[in-house]
Amino acid sequence: MTTENTTEKTDNAPTRRRLGFGFWLCVGWLALMVFVALFTPLLPLKNPMTNYLDPSNGRPPYAPSWKHWFGTDKDARDVFARTMRGARISLTVGFAAITAGFLIGGTVGVISGYFRGWIDRVSSFVFVVLLSFPSLVLAILLTSLIERNLLTVSLVLGLLSIAPVGRLARAATLQYADREFVLAARQIGAKDRRIIIKEILPNVAIPMSSLALLGMAVAVVAEGGLAFLGLSVKQGITWGGLIQLGSDSAKTLEKAPWISFFPILMLFLTVLSLNFAGDRLRTYFDVKEMTL
Numbered sequence: 001m002t003t004e005n006t007t008e009k010t011d012n013a014p015t016r017r018r019l020g021f022g023f024w025l026c027v028g029w030l031a032l033m034v035f036v037a038l039f040t041p042l043l044p045l046k047n048p049m050t051n052y053l054d055p056s057n058g059r060p061p062y063a064p065s066w067k068h069w070f071g072t073d074k075d076a077r078d079v080f081a082r083t084m085r086g087a088r089i090s091l092t093v094g095f096a097a098i099t100a101g102f103l104i105g106g107t108v109g110v111i112s113g114y115f116r117g118w119i120d121r122v123s124s125f126v127f128v129v130l131l132s133f134p135s136l137v138l139a140i141l142l143t144s145l146i147e148r149n150l151l152t153v154s155l156v157l158g159l160l161s162i163a164p165v166g167r168l169a170r171a172a173t174l175q176y177a178d179r180e181f182v183l184a185a186r187q188i189g190a191k192d193r194r195i196i197i198k199e200i201l202p203n204v205a206i207p208m209s210s211l212a213l214l215g216m217a218v219a220v221v222a223e224g225g226l227a228f229l230g231l232s233v234k235q236g237i238t239w240g241g242l243i244q245l246g247s248d249s250a251k252t253l254e255k256a257p258w259i260s261f262f263p264i265l266m267l268f269l270t271v272l273s274l275n276f277a278g279d280r281l282r283t284y285f286d287v288k289e290m291t292l
Contacts, residue, residue: 018284019280019281019284020280022276022280023276023277023280023281026272026273026274026276026277026280027273027277029269029270029273030270030273030274030277033087033091033266033270034091036084036087036088037087037088037091037092038088040084040085040087040088043084045078045080045081045084045085046068046078046080046081047078047081048077048078048081048082048084048085048237049077050077050078051075051076051077052068052072052076052077052078053076054076060072060073060074060075060076061073061074061076061255061256061258061259062076063256063258064258068080070083070258070262071256071258071259071262073245073246073256073259074252074256074259079242079258079259079262079263080262082237082242083239083242083262083263083266085237086237086238086239086241086242086263086266087239087266087270088236088237089150089223089232089233089236089237089238090220090223090224090227090238090239090240090267090270091220091270092150092154093150093153093154093157093219093220093223093232093233093238094157094216094217094219094220094223095216095219096150096154096158097154097155097156097157097158097160097161097216097219097222097223098158098161098212098215098216098218098219099158100154100155100158100159100161100162101157101158101159101160101161101162101164101165101215101219102161102165102208102212102215104158104162104166105161105162105163105164105165105166105169106165106166106169106204106208107169108123108126108162108166108169109123109165109166109167109168109169109170109171109172109173110169110170110173110196110200110201110204111123111196112124112166112170112173113169113170113171113172113173113174113177114173114177114192114195114196114200115192116177120170123166123170124167124170126163127162127163127166127167128163130159130160130162130163131163131164135160135222136222136225138160139156139157139160139222139226139231140226140229140231142156142159143156143226143231143232144231147234148231148232148233148234149233149234149235150233150236153223153226153232153233157219157222157223160222161215161218161219164215165208165215168207168208168211169204169208172203172204172207172208173200173204176199176200176203176204177200181199182195182199182200185198185199206285207282207285209281210278210281210282210284210285211278211282212278213274213275213277213278213281214274214275214278214279214282216274217270217271217274217275217278220267220270220271220274221267221271223238223240224238224239224240224243224267225240226240227239227240227241227243227244228240228241228243228244229244230244239263239264239266239267240263240267242259242260242263243260243263243264243267245259245260246258246259246260246261246263247259247260
């Protein structure tokens with residue numbers, strides 16, 4: 001009898017959710033990339049713009065070695081140093097883009113989901129219009145018409161994230177706008193601004209924050225795609241630009257695949273870490289898939 005009760009209690013015990021080792025491994029990689037992006041000029045790296053010609057080794061590009069861990073490109077520039085420097089712009093653009101999307105789209109989505117009426121109809125129409133454009137085509141169109149610097153590229157990618165972020169914020173707000181604690185706040189005379197900030201926003205922030213890493217991963221990939229097409233930041237080194245440089249011709253790609261391979265590897269590991277960490281956070285906080 002005692003054994004049966006013990007077994008029953010064990011079976012009915014709630015399973016404790018854990019983020020897992022993989023999550024912390026991804027967080028460690030992302031922390032390393034952020035550290036590299038912030039402190040690249042202070043790290044003991046080779047100058048990414050210097051030509052390290054070695055007559056005894058023939059003509060560049062030079063294969064990976066102890067002297068050049070990732071090899072060199074066709075101008076004898078150190079690929080490792082350039083890859084580390086590329087993290088700076090790629091991550092900055094990704095972070096700035098998703099931040100702009102969350103600030104604008106998230107604010108509009110929360111307001112439209114709370115007040116509804118004509119505000120909701122107008123904002124929903126704008127979201128539908130933005131989603132109707134193919135994202136890559138719109139990004140190419142905008143970046144080809146403006147001066148391509150860090151700010152403008154970030155704003156373009158931020159514009160592309162406004163609609164999906166806004167619809168997510170609207171859907172989350174609709175779930176909480178008629179809850180008991182919101183109705184109680186209205187009954188005691190709380191103003192709309194206080195209800196949105198104190199009652200709605202803390203609850204909406206959970207699904208929004210868990211998807212922020214996923215959104216940043218999309219922005220980093222989008223910047224890499226624009227850089228590969230020559231439409232990203234003009235002045236500076238990006239992962240996409242390094243990939244494009246190493247694959248500008250079949251001969252270069254066949255003779256020196258390391259020029260593209262290592263930037264691709266850094267981009268892949270970073271995007272994988274962002275996606276995995278974001279998905280684990282979504283599962284940990286039990287964020288349900290919402291109908292947008």
